[in-house]
Amino acid sequence: MTKEEAKKKWDLTRKMLEITDDEYNGVTQEDANLRFVKMKLQIAVYYMQLLDEHDSEYQVPWNKEQFKWALRKPVGDKKKQQAKEWCHQCRLMRDKTCTNWNYEEVKTA
Template sequence: MTKEKMKKKWASTRKLLEITDDEYNGVTQEDANLRFVKMKLQIAVYYMQLLDEHDSEYQVPWNKEQFKWALRKPVGDKKKEQAKDWCHQCRLIRDKACTSWSYEEAKTA
């Protein structure tokens, strides 16, 4: 998959995971929890993008409804733990797949 196609594939997801100024500047525990969840999911999406770049086959560890649930307020410990788990699962998928990736260096003239 080309980088352009990969970016388009994940564009709407990345948009949902953007941390707004209000969330970034928020001082409540709810704001901190939401920032944590979004950051963990941003990392997970990054791993999925790497897999796409290398045309690796994988199964995303969440479905659309679970993803929406994780971003819906109130955000408590259960959602934080779920986001952390998804991020870890994505890293493991990436780590397993990357052993077969070829890193041939581009030849220069």
């Protein structure tokens, strides 16, 4: 899959994870929790996109309902922990798979 195809595949998900001005400027714990969850999921999606760009096989660690649940308010410690775990799982998948990529591919990905 090319970079453009991989980017297009994840466009909708990235839009859902964009941090709005209200969320960014929010001062409540709820706002901070939501920012944390969105940032962790943005990183996870980045890893998944890298895997797609290199035609790697993987299984997304969440399903559609779990993903929606994580972004739904109220956002507490359980959702923060889940987003952190998903990000970690995606990083491990990327790390395991990228050993097969040559240095130039990783550098330009």
